[in-house]
Amino acid sequence: MSLFRLLAGKPHAITRTIERDSFAITLGSGQVIDVARVRDPRARRIKLSVDERGPRLTLPLRASAAAGERFVVEHGDWLAAQMADACSGVARLQPHVDAHLPLRGVALPVHWHDGRYLRLELLDGALAVTAPATPTDAALRRALRDFYEAQARADVGRWLPQYLPNLPRAPSRVRFRMMSSQWGSLAPDGALSLDLALVLAPPPVFEYVLVHELCHLIHADHSRRFWREVEARCPHWRDQRDWFRDEGRRLKATLHTLCGNAR
Structure with missing residues (x-):
């Protein structure tokens, strides 16, 4: 050398x-x-x-x-x-412009109200948006994402108690994210992640994904034993899986159009 x-x-x-x-x-x-x-x-x-x-x-x-x-x-x-x-088939939320936004498989009318602070809430079957005259696009996206997450957590909060008694343990926590390919995942520490786009789908579709991930607390794989656990809790899971095959890509695109890049 x-x-x-x-x-x-x-x-x-x-x-x-x-x-x-x-x-x-x-x-x-x-x-x-x-x-x-x-x-x-x-x-x-x-x-x-x-x-x-x-x-x-x-x-x-x-x-x-x-x-x-x-x-x-x-x-x-x-x-x-x-x-x-x-193609999502929806447009971004525009300030004080009449529109319809998806939630739980239906399109809700958007009603605008003047106010100093930006706030979104469900009111009489519509999405009531209180906003100043010129809210920014980023602020609207953040507010809509926060609204969707609150609705998704409410759904999980209604469904989860009925499944917990037959599970070896409860999820350590539940997180909502905009996921590129998956609809849900379960980490080794029991943390459950769900795609926020699920709240736009019909409730049985969303609940199926929750059941699927909860059953991974019993069986970590996708064996026959795992699918028996899923079917015991969600007898029509095949119908929900077929729905994802037909509409899943559009659902993710819709959420990205409405809330993408929100911080």
């Missing part, structure tokens, strides 16, 4: 980080779409996907930006179909 190498020591590995940007692409139909581009050192191939946040192009380090854009164009028909399927 040379003196230089001995003094210099072992060379440090070059750290590769994920790079993110976006670009606009025009499909054959003339539709212009913004695509999130992620260059990931772990990626082994070019991948195009669509979720509630929109289309995402993942590139390995060796792939050029031009190759990625060609890939999107080549799969334009598939992309257009996926985006149409994921």
Whole structure:
């Protein structure tokens, strides 16, 4: 070994980080779409996907930006179909503009009232929004997310007591998050996480996810024993699972449109 190498020591590995940007692409139909581009050192191939946040192009380090854009164009028909399927069909809440917002499988009319502070509440089958003249978009998103979480916690609070006596233990806590793919999860410490979008779905759909995750307190896997526990508590769980297959993507997209990026 040379003196230089001995003094210099072992060379440090070059750290590769994920790079993110976006670009606009025009499909054959003339539709212009913004695509999130992620260059990931772990990626082994070019991948195009669509979720509630929109289309995402993942590139390995060796792939050029031009190759990625060609890939999107080549799969334009598939992309257009996926985006149409994921379209939420709702618009962001606009200050003092008549609208309908989803809750528990129905669309509630929104009634606006003037006030100094922003507040949302259920009142006579409608969503009553008290707001100053010009609330910011960020404030509306936060308020709506807080409203949805309060409603979701109320639902879980009604359902949970009937299931606790037949469980080995209760969840250590219940958290609501905007989840990209899952609808719920149970951590090793018993913390239960649920997708906030569930409160937009019909109540039996939401309750099924709660039952599913609670049954993981009995069996951590998805064995036949696990599904027997689910069926004992939710006999029509297959119908609810089918509902997710048909409407799940749209449900997540709806919540993202209404509350995405709220802090």
